[in-house]
Amino acid sequence: MEFESLKGFRDFYPGEMAARRRVWDTVHSVARSYGFQEVNAPSLESLELYEVKSGEEIVEETYSFEDKGGRDVTMTPELTPSLARMFVSRQQALAKPVKWYSIPKLWRYEQPQSGRLREFVQPNFDVYGVESAAADAEVVAFAHALLTELGLTDEFELRISHRGVVEGYVERYGLDEDDAADVYRAIDKSERLSDDELRGQLRANGLQPEEVDEIMELCSSGGAFTPEVLESAVDVDSERATEAVERLMETSKELERYDVLDSCRFDPSIVRGMDYYTGVVFECFDVEGSLRAIFGGGRYDSLVEEFGGQATPAVGFGMGDATLQQLLERSDEWPEESATLDYYVAVVGDVRDTAVNVARGLRREGFVVELDVTGRGFGDQLEHADRVGADNTVIVGERDLEQGEVTVKDMETGDQRQVPVEEFL
Amino acid sequence: MEFESLKGFRDFYPGEMAARRRVWDTVHSVARSYGFQEVNAPSLESLELYEVKSGEEIVEETYSFEDKGGRDVTMTPELTPSLARMFVSRQQALAKPVKWYSIPKLWRYEQPQSGRLREFVQPNFDVYGVESAAADAEVVAFAHALLTELGLTDEFELRISHRGVVEGYVERYGLDEDDAADVYRAIDKSERLSDDELRGQLRANGLQPEEVDEIMELCSSGGAFTPEVLESAVDVDSERATEAVERLMETSKELERYDVLDSCRFDPSIVRGMDYYTGVVFECFDVEGSLRAIFGGGRYDSLVEEFGGQATPAVGFGMGDATLQQLLERSDEWPEESATLDYYVAVVGDVRDTAVNVARGLRREGFVVELDVTGRGFGDQLEHADRVGADNTVIVGERDLEQGEVTVKDMETGDQRQVPVEEFL
Numbered sequence: 043m044e045f046e047s048l049k050g051f052r053d054f055y056p057g058e059m060a061a062r063r064r065v066w067d068t069v070h071s072v073a074r075s076y077g078f079q080e081v082n083a084p085s086l087e088s089l090e091l092y093e094v095k096s097g098e099e100i101v102e103e104t105y106s107f108e109d110k111g112g113r114d115v116t117m118t119p120e121l122t123p124s125l126a127r128m129f130v131s132r133q134q135a136l137a138k139p140v141k142w143y144s145i146p147k148l149w150r151y152e153q154p155q156s157g158r159l160r161e162f163v164q165p166n167f168d169v170y171g172v173e174s175a176a177a178d179a180e181v182v183a184f185a186h187a188l189l190t191e192l193g194l195t196d197e198f199e200l201r202i203s204h205r206g207v208v209e210g211y212v213e214r215y216g217l218d219e220d221d222a223a224d225v226y227r228a229i230d231k232s233e234r235l236s237d238d239e240l241r242g243q244l245r246a247n248g249l250q251p252e253e254v255d256e257i258m259e260l261c262s263s264g265g266a267f268t269p270e271v272l273e274s275a276v277d278v279d280s281e282r283a284t285e286a287v288e289r290l291m292e293t294s295k296e297l298e299r300y301d302v303l304d305s306c307r308f309d310p311s312i313v314r315g316m317d318y319y320t321g322v323v324f325e326c327f328d329v330e331g332s333l334r335a336i337f338g339g340g341r342y343d344s345l346v347e348e349f350g351g352q353a354t355p356a357v358g359f360g361m362g363d364a365t366l367q368q369l370l371e372r373s374d375e376w377p378e379e380s381a382t383l384d385y386y387v388a389v390v391g392d393v394r395d396t397a398v399n400v401a402r403g404l405r406r407e408g409f410v411v412e413l414d415v416t417g418r419g420f421g422d423q424l425e426h427a428d429r430v431g432a433d434n435t436v437i438v439g440e441r442d443l444e445q446g447e448v449t450v451k452d453m454e455t456g457d458q459r460q461v462p463v464e465e466f467l
Numbered sequence: 468m469e470f471e472s473l474k475g476f477r478d479f480y481p482g483e484m485a486a487r488r489r490v491w492d493t494v495h496s497v498a499r500s501y502g503f504q505e506v507n508a509p510s511l512e513s514l515e516l517y518e519v520k521s522g523e524e525i526v527e528e529t530y531s532f533e534d535k536g537g538r539d540v541t542m543t544p545e546l547t548p549s550l551a552r553m554f555v556s557r558q559q560a561l562a563k564p565v566k567w568y569s570i571p572k573l574w575r576y577e578q579p580q581s582g583r584l585r586e587f588v589q590p591n592f593d594v595y596g597v598e599s600a601a602a603d604a605e606v607v608a609f610a611h612a613l614l615t616e617l618g619l620t621d622e623f624e625l626r627i628s629h630r631g632v633v634e635g636y637v638e639r640y641g642l643d644e645d646d647a648a649d650v651y652r653a654i655d656k657s658e659r660l661s662d663d664e665l666r667g668q669l670r671a672n673g674l675q676p677e678e679v680d681e682i683m684e685l686c687s688s689g690g691a692f693t694p695e696v697l698e699s700a701v702d703v704d705s706e707r708a709t710e711a712v713e714r715l716m717e718t719s720k721e722l723e724r725y726d727v728l729d730s731c732r733f734d735p736s737i738v739r740g741m742d743y744y745t746g747v748v749f750e751c752f753d754v755e756g757s758l759r760a761i762f763g764g765g766r767y768d769s770l771v772e773e774f775g776g777q778a779t780p781a782v783g784f785g786m787g788d789a790t791l792q793q794l795l796e797r798s799d800e801w802p803e804e805s806a807t808l809d810y811y812v813a814v815v816g817d818v819r820d821t822a823v824n825v826a827r828g829l830r831r832e833g834f835v836v837e838l839d840v841t842g843r844g845f846g847d848q849l850e851h852a853d854r855v856g857a858d859n860t861v862i863v864g865e866r867d868l869e870q871g872e873v874t875v876k877d878m879e880t881g882d883q884r885q886v887p888v889e890e891f892l
Contacts, residue, residue, distance in 0.1 A: 044775035045516050045552045047509050048540065053553045056504035056567070063505060075830040077837035079481035079806045080488060084472050084586055085510065085572055086530070086542070091470050105511070107532035110576050115473065117511070117542070127470045128478045137854045139841060142481070147510055147572075151535050161509055169840075176819070176840040187830070299823040350469035381504045394601070398724040405500040405612070412502030415594075415601040416564060429562045 050160025057379035062163075062363075064377035065192065065370070066145055069165050072191045076184045078143035078167055083124035085147065089114035091123045095318045095348050103152045117149040121166040121360060122318070122345070129170050130351035138171030138354075157334040157365040167339075168358030170346065175289060178322045178341060179296030181357050185326065185337060186302040188361075193375030198336060200302075201309035202267055202324040204290050205340070207276065208313050210283025211260060221247045223317065225257075230315045232261055260310050267294050267306035275308065286321075293322060318342045322357070328369050336369055337361035384409040384434065386427035386453075390420045391440035400436055400448065400466040428453060436466065475585030482804035487588075487788075489802035490617065490795070491570055494590050497616045501609045503568035503592055508549035510572065514539035516548045520743045520773050528577045542574040546591040546785065547743070547770070554595050555776035563596030563779075582759040582790040592764075593783030595771065600714060603747045603766060604721030606782050610751065610762060611727040617791075618800030623761060625727075626734035627692055627749040629715050630765070632701065633738050635708025636685060646672045648742065650682075655738045657686055685735050692719050692731035700733065711746075718747060743767045747782070753794050761794055762786035809834040809859065811852035811878075815845045816865035825861055825873065825891040853878060861891065 047053050054062060070080070092101050105117040118124060121144060129140065145165045154160055167184065169177055182200060189198055208229060212222055228235070228243040235243070237258065244254045256278070265271040269291045276283045290308065297303050314323045321341030328336065339359020346354035370376040385404050389397040401413040412432070414423050420437075427435045437449040447460045472478050479487060495505070517526050530542040543549060546569060554565065570590045579585055592609065594602055607625060614623055633654060637647055653660070653668040660668070662683065669679045681703070690696040694716045701708045715733065722728050739748045746766030753761065764784020771779035795801040810829050814822040826838040837857070839848050845862075852860045862874040872885045 044555055045513065046556070047552070048511060048513060048538065051509035051511060053509070053549075053556075054507040055553070055557065056506055059505045059507055062507075071833070074807075074835050075833060077808065077835060080484045081481055082479040082484055082487075084476035084478070086473060086476060086574065086586065088470065088473060105532075105534060107530075109530060113473065124478075127472070128480070130469055131471070131478075132480065137851060141837070149511065161511065172841050174840055174842055176842065180838065180840050296819075296823075299820050300827065382499075383502065394721075395724050402725065408496070408500060410499050410502060412566070413605065415599055415605050416597050417599055417601065426562060 048160070050154035052159065052161065056381045060381045061377040061379045065363075065366075066163075066165075068191050069143075069145060069188065072184070072188045073143040073165075073167060076141070076180070076187070078141045078184075081125070081128065081142045081144050083118065083121060083128060083144065083146065085118050086115050087118055087124055087127075089116045091127060092116055092119065094123065095345060103150045105149050105151050118146065119148055119150045121146055121148065121164065122168070122342070122358070123349070125166070125168055126345050126349040126351070126356075129346060129354070130349045133346075133351050133354070136170075139177070140170040141168070142170075143167045157362070157368055159364055163363040164360045165363075166358065166360045168356060170354055170356045172357075173343065173355035175292035175322075176296050177355075178293050178357050179300065181339070181359065182293075182297060182306070182324060183300035183302055185324075185359060185361075186300070186305055189326070189336070192366075192370060194369070194373055196305075197328055197330075197369060197373045198305065198326055199329050200267075200306045200324055200326050201264075201312050202290070202293070202306055202322065203264075203308065203310050203312040204286035204322050205313060205319050206282045206286025206289070206321070207310045208257075208260070210276070210280035210286060211256060211278060213282060214278070214280060215249060215253050217248050225249065226313045227315060229257065229261060229311055230313045232311050262311075264307060264309040264311070267297065267303055267308045269294055271308055275310065289321065314338055314340055318345045318348075320344055324359070326361075328372075333368050334362075334365045336365050380431060382410050383412055383430055383432045385411045386423075386430070386432035386435045387411060387413040388420060388423040388427065388435055388437045389414045389417075390423075390437060393438050393440055393443055396443060396448075396463060397438040400438055400463065403466045404436075424451075438463075473585070475579035477584065477586065481806045485806045486802040486804045490788075490791075491588075491590075493616050494568075494570060494613065497609070497613045498568040498590075498592060501566070501605070501612070503566045503609075506550070506553065506567045506569050508543065508546060508553060508569065508571065510543050511540050512543055512549055512552075514541045516552060517541055517544065519548065520770060528575045530574050530576050543571065544573055544575045546571055546573065546589065547593070547767070547783070548774070550591070550593055551770050551774040551776070551781075554771060554779070555774050558771075558776050558779070561595075564602070565595040566593070567595075568592045582787070582793055584789055588788040589785045590788075591783065591785045593781060595779055595781045597782075598768065598780035600717035600747075601721050602780075603718050603782050604725065606764070606784065607718075607722060607731070607749060608725035608727055610749075610764075610784060610786075611725070611730055613786075614751070614761070617795060619794070619798055621730075622753055622755075622794060622798045623730065623751055624754050625692075625731045625749055625751050626689075626737050627715065627718070627731055627747065628689075628733065628735050628737040629711035629747050630738060630744050631707045631711025631714070631746070632735045633682075633685070635701070635705035635711060636681060636703060638707060639703070639705060640674060640678050642673050650674065651738045652740060654682070654686060654736055655740045657736050687736075689732060689734040689736075692722065692728055692733045694719055696733055700735065714746065739763055739765055743770045743773075745769055749784070751786075753797075755797075758793050759787075759790045761790050805856060807835050808837055808855055808857045810836045811848075811855070811857035811860045812836060812838040813845060813848040813852065813860055813862045814839045814842075815848075815862060818863050818865055818868055821868060821873075821888060822863040825863055825888065828891045829861075849876075863888075 224247040319340040323340030325338040326336040341357040343355040649672045744765040748765030750763040751761040766782040768780040860876045
């Protein structure tokens with residue numbers, strides 16, 4: 043019988059993996075240059091870790107089960123709870139600010155669709171211990187630098203808001219906590235809802251018609267992420283909303299220093315699904331608007347305390363691999379899907395001693411080398427070298443070796459030249 | 468409340484992770500230099516994938532559960548079945564030999580103990596499509612190169628045998644399949660059993676006293692992995708065992724070409740627990756003998772066919788991270804557990820515009836840079852820079868900037884010098 047991978051799970055063969063490795067290498071290097079340090083959390087955690095503060099949705103949509111020891115466990119659906127746990131358990135010893143990143147696999151049990159899979163890779167970046175707008179801005183600027191380094195220029199847009207904007211409006215309506223949470227969730231999904239659907243959901247959660255109008259208007263407002271636009275964003279009497287806008291104005295000033303304002307947009311409908319966000323929130327979309335969010339994140343200043351730590355401000359974001367790949371492919375910036383092979387070493391006749399040494403010499407120099415281990419004929423070896431895309435073939439043959447030489451064939455041009463074998467040893 | 472990670476699972480903080488990243492970087496680069504190409508398989512597979520041919524043990528010791536769609540699934544306890552599945556599904560299109568590697572996390576539900584955890588990382592290396600002793604030898608030589616590149620010299624020993632040696636003996640005893648399998652498992656564990664325990668287990672599986680003696684003698688024989696030692700290894704009338712020894716003699720000849728014979732030892736008690744091995748088998752141990760196997764593998768020529776593919780020879784091995792780390796630490800070859808920080812950019816006064824630009828300039832050059840986002844006092848900033856191990860601090864201050872300069876402080880020597888700010892922009 044033949045087996046298949048599970049639905050929503052992907053097999054990565056060498057070409058695809060070579061491209062992905064190039065992308066992850068860039069993520070590592072840009073993250074490091076911004077002072078993020080790599081950490082790694084388990085892929086399985088106690089279920090209760092997600093019952094603290096994740097959206098209900100996320101707990102329902104996980105791979106959760108009882109392990110053989112009777113523990114309720116969950117395959118990590120997001121990284122933030124694990125990182126909060128790790129931060130809390132060494133909180134005293136860590137020099138703040140703590141800047142962590144990780145590139146984990148994560149799992150969610152949901153209907154696979156374009157850009158959304160059951161197993162995915164989600165680079166995560168978090169800063170603990172600073173409450174400043176400068177920290178928010180540096181995280182957003184880092185995200186911008188990352189996409190730029192991956193080759194993107196004007197194909198993406200960072201939509202930024204602050205939870206306080208929408209919350210400032212909604213708290214005036216006197217909803218209970220659950221209804222308010224549902225209202226935020228509806229707004230979070232507004233991108234994918236028609237106006238009528240959004241109105242319907244807002245009404246269903248207890249908003250009056252004029253309140254619905256107010257929220258609909260707020261959601262469709264926004265514009266450039268400049269102090270001027272932000273200043274006129276809130277026209278209701280809400281201290282929370284006013285403070286939120288002031289904070290966003292500070293963030294805008296900081297972001298201008300990083301010269302990234304052109305890619306940013308104020309969008310009050312950005313609230314983020316997770317319940318734990320408390321301040322600035324942001325999502326990155328393709329400008330064409332046909333893909334899911336490239337990444338999303340924000341400030342979560344209560345989470346560490348809710349995980350048993352001392353009150354600690356934090357800000358961060360996670361970036362899913364599937365949508366990122368879609369955008370990079372569409373922008374012709376997805377790396378070439380090919381593995382490199384610098385040298386194929388062909389063995390012709392009873393010369394294995396030398397062939398092995400030629401391969402070892404080249405490998406010591408750091409080259410990518412495949413040595414024939416099949417014992418097949420010379421023609422078949424050359425054909426294989428060509429098929430796997432070798433740049434060069436070193437032909438180790440009995441006759442050449444009598445002259446102390448090997449033949450090096452440039453596989454692209456077909457040029458051959460004799461080279462003293464010592465050069466390879 | 469405070470949370471903990473699950474037993475047998477590890478949190479990796481920046482220092483530990485920096486060391487691990489260095490180790491994995493070495494694994495990537497040595498694997499590539501030997502022509503292995505990276506692939507990646509899902510971390511969750513259908514349970515049935517492991518029911519084909521893995522040892523019973525491994526199925527019992529997995530994280531298996533029913534997912535929300537009613538499928539029996541397993542968190543991957545080993546990589547070989549996934550790779551066999553992937554190979555089969557593209558068998559026609561792949562140019563043979565196929566040389567794949569991967570560095571996955573794997574999970575087993577077993578009692579955590581020294582060198583054995585419930586979540587671990589296990590680099591895997593496999594070659595499909597070549598049946599030659601040259602292929603066996605190249606895989607063993609690669610393993611040797613990997614340990615050498617990680618800094619080890621004479622701290623390890625490669626113990627090599629061939630399933631046919633022990634099988635040639637045991638098939639003469641007329642055991643049924645289950646008893647024979649149990650005998651192999653007992654021999655596999657012989658390292659950790661006393662002679663009496665081993666004798667007891669062999670007897671319990673149906674061996675007669677003189678047969679037990681024969682196996683005990685075989686297991687304690689062995690020696691240098693040379694044709695001379697191998698030639699005299701088998702003194703019973705068994706075609707299977709004789710052929711196995713002949714193959715090992717070929718392998719020895721090949722390994723001599725790689726100049727690694729000094730690290731190799733013929734050990735007929737090596738059989739490997741997995742049921743799927745069919746030919747050469749090998750394990751790597753520390754010479755002190757106090758650790759578990761550093762890695763283990765061998766030839767499995769029937770597996771691809773059992774997974775629904777065309778008959779395809781294969782050879783490979785997997786290396787657990789925990790024992791590798793123990794050996795590298797004991798040998799003082801575990802990389803330094805520290806993250807690098809090239810520059811800390813301190814902000815003194817109303818100079819954030821310039822400070823951000825200094826940080827961006829340094830980051831563009833590829834340096835690892837932390838920029839102050841806390842707004843704290845100069846003394847606190849310097850203290851932080853020192854605490855996180857910054858090599859240099861660039862002090863961007865109002866007074867210096869009036870002269871168009873910043874101060875660069877070497878954090879080790881304490882030396883300070885004035886540098887034109889343009890040099891950083």
